[in-house]
Amino acid sequence: MKKMVPQHRRFKLVLEYDGTRYSGWQQQADARTIQGSLLRAAARLYGKEVDIQGNGRTDGGVHALRFVAHLEARTEDQPATVRRKLNELLPMDINVLEAQRAGERFHARHNCIGRSYLYQIARRRSAFCHRYAWKIDDPLKVEAMREAAALLPGMHDFTSFTDRQVVKKKSPLVMINKAEIMETDDLLLIRLVASHFLWKMVRRITGVLVAVGRTELTPREVAGFLTQPGNLSRFTAPAQGLFFEAAFYNQEEMDRFLAADLIRPAFF
Numbered sequence: 001m002k003k004m005v006p007q008h009r010r011f012k013l014v015l016e017y018d019g020t021r022y023s024g025w026q027q028q029a030d031a032r033t034i035q036g037s038l039l040r041a042a043a044r045l046y047g048k049e050v051d052i053q054g055n056g057r058t059d060g061g062v063h064a065l066r067f068v069a070h071l072e073a074r075t076e077d078q079p080a081t082v083r084r085k086l087n088e089l090l091p092m093d094i095n096v097l098e099a100q101r102a103g104e105r106f107h108a109r110h111n112c113i114g115r116s117y118l119y120q121i122a123r124r125r126s127a128f129c130h131r132y133a134w135k136i137d138d139p140l141k142v143e144a145m146r147e148a149a150a151l152l153p154g155m156h157d158f159t160s161f162t163d164r165q166v167v168k169k170k171s172p173l174v175m176i177n178k179a180e181i182m183e184t185d186d187l188l189l190i191r192l193v194a195s196h197f198l199w200k201m202v203r204r205i206t207g208v209l210v211a212v213g214r215t216e217l218t219p220r221e222v223a224g225f226l227t228q229p230g231n232l233s234r235f236t237a238p239a240q241g242l243f244f245e246a247a248f249y250n251q252e253e254m255d256r257f258l259a260a261d262l263i264r265p266a267f268f
Contacts, residue, residue, distance in 0.1 A: 010103065014067070014097045014107060019063045022122070045075075047084050049074060051073075052229075055069065056109060056115060056247075059242075063243045065245050114248040116246040116247075117193075121187065122135040123136070123188065132240060133240070134238050136188075145209045146213070149180065153179055156176065160225040161225070162204065171200075178194050206237040207236050
């Protein structure tokens with residue numbers, strides 16, 4: 001009797017990862033990446049005809065709390081088994097939190113309507129700063145930073161907040177839904193929620209807000225960067241403080257997230 005070949009199935013995966021050892025999400029031939037690690041694990045389980053796509057890309061050194069991807073593979077495994085088997089093969093700094101069956105048309109990136117990032121700035125020395133926060137010793141004028149952050153929501157041209165080669169390939173227009181800053185005793189937390197983000201955009205916005213807090217820039221100058229592009233590369237915040245926080249696939253879940261006032265530290 002001829003052996004039945006399992007059909008292609010698609011699974012939605014929710015991942016967390018420590019990006020310290022990785023050159024970002026996207027697979028590269030000569031570098032360790034999150035997508036590459038997942039593809040190798042999936043190929044060992046389900047053969048070379050596997051595909052894994054993420055809801056976007058994260059830069060080298062950037063972490064994730066709930067990054068969404070989809071896996072397509074020939075398998076009869078149930079979602080719980082897919083999750084368990086992948087985690088058995090993945091390194092400890094990548095973890096599949098959830099797996100569920102998805103429709104054939106579900107695409108982690110194309111169906112995603114919004115993303116949230118969280119940036120952690122440490123106000124004291126900590127053993128965790130070099131991996132999970134940007135330690136800043138200078139006193140920061142937080143109210144001025146909030147004034148500058150309040151300029152960001154809405155549809156704007158973020159040419160100043162990415163690299164030139166990016167805007168030659170795609171539109172620099174981005175809809176930011178929320179930009180907020182919260183203080184704790186040890187941390188300053190910056191959250192940005194938007195339809196999507198350009199390369200280095202979150203890190204550059206963070207660096208600009210810190211420059212405002214240091215009185216190196218004014219909120220008025222930040223407003224000018226949204227209308228008259230300038231070179232802000234020197235203000236790019238380091239990668240280790242940045243966490244991909246959440247991906248949204250319907251307006252209701254995004255609205256609930258936007259309505260919540262509490263920002264929880266990612267790790268510190």
